[in-house]
Amino acid sequence: MVVQNGFETRLVHAGYDGREAADAATPPIYASAAFDMESAERGDAVAGGNVVGFSYSRVANPTVAVLEQRLASLEGGVGAVAVASGMAAVSFALLCAAEGGGRIISPGNLYGASVDAMSSFFPHFGVHTDFVHDINDLHAVESLIGDDTRAIFAESVANPSTDVTDIEPLARLAHSHGIPLIIDNTVPTPYLLRPIEFGADVVVHSTTKGITGHGNAIGGVIIDAGRFDWANGRFPQFTAREQVISDDRGNEWHSFADRFGAEAFIRRIRIKYLRTFGAVESPFNAYLHLVGLETLTQRVRQEVESATVIARHLRTLPHVVRVNYSGLSDDDQKNLVAKYLPEGVGTILSFLVDGDYANVRRIIDATRLFTYIPNIGDARSLIVDPARITHREVPARFRRDAGVSDNLIRLSIGLEDPVDLIADLDQAIAAGYEG
Known part of the structure; x- marks a missing residue:
């Protein structure tokens, strides 16, 4: 061999x-x-x-x-x-x-x-x-x-x-x-x-x-x-x-x-x-x-690049209170990323919005390109509300440790054009606060 x-x-x-x-x-x-x-x-x-x-x-x-x-x-x-x-x-x-x-x-x-x-x-x-x-x-x-x-x-x-x-x-x-x-x-x-x-x-x-x-x-x-x-x-x-x-x-x-x-x-x-x-x-x-492994490098490299662009964009939007993506961190996480993850922290990110769970529900339901699926690392971009899905069974104190609340939304970024993903998020977040 x-x-x-x-x-x-x-x-x-x-x-x-x-x-x-x-x-x-x-x-x-x-x-x-x-x-x-x-x-x-x-x-x-x-x-x-x-x-x-x-x-x-x-x-x-x-x-x-x-x-x-x-x-x-x-x-x-x-x-x-x-x-x-x-x-x-x-x-x-x-x-x-x-x-x-x-x-x-x-x-x-x-x-x-x-x-x-x-x-x-x-x-x-x-x-x-x-x-x-x-x-x-x-x-x-x-x-x-x-x-x-x-x-x-x-x-x-x-x-x-x-x-x-x-x-x-x-x-x-x-x-x-x-x-x-x-x-x-x-x-x-x-x-x-x-x-x-x-x-x-x-x-x-x-x-x-x-x-x-x-x-x-x-x-x-x-x-x-x-x-x-x-x-x-x-x-x-x-x-x-x-x-x-x-x-x-x-x-x-x-x-x-x-x-x-x-x-x-x-x-x-x-x-x-x-x-x-x-x-x-x-x-x-x-x-x-x-x-799937055969294309791991190419897939993850592109997904990380898109995730970084999207995380930066989310920081600029009204109603987005916080973006969790250590690849953009300005605190002690920045040094850890440089040490362990110089090519990027991965393809998931999460963000906190103002309002209440009704706003989160409307945002999720308004997405057209993101799919509402409790998975990560997919070639498709996915969206989920962790407090109600992936962390539903977790006691409140652990949800707090994980930064999970009813106002948190998690994204897994796939291989679509990031311009299209951003447009979908823009219209969905706007729809979440209409009326």
């Missing part, structure tokens, strides 16, 4: 060798629930993890494997596991780190479903979250670290505020206490930011969003940097012996830490979480993710 160094080259080629798939130019869709293990001896070796191969698509599939290898390459990880949705990726990563009664430290300015999971659902599994108002306030974060803290979690670029996480010092703080930093990198995509390069230990994505870019496939991924020591004493689930990776007939017993070393986390995600909970990425969706 050709050595694949450049980012754009890896977008198209990483993880795939056509010679292994009848010389197909693009990765085939392996629509097979299971695979012939060929012989009893090989089947035993595949099941025991001693031979790389495929047996059952709930655990691994050739099409999905290409996607996993490609995304691991793009983010700089040692391995990846693709799952059925972004929330499956978030849930698996956090529960795998904190299972058995651990705690997570997280800001409250996250995507609504993540906050809901951590605040009201994970506690039923014995996993609790200590929320901090500002994840970049290292003193506040450190004050929450206890003996049962198992991870720090944040979004690289928060949805919908676009606040940027200062990853590097946060990673140093986490590591000084023997805990990992897990980053949701959905908004910027690996084209704009690669958190592992700044010390993050695990990266998750909703591949539904910018990675696929066309709003046509649900998926998620967990990527492991392969640097964290899961055998440091805080994570007994990684040092306990496990039947599924051992050979009791030969009296050979293993833990994930001693069997897989640097890949202990991502192997445990696949063997325990994916295999047991079954949130499997379909090969057809994996194929769509791969097709």
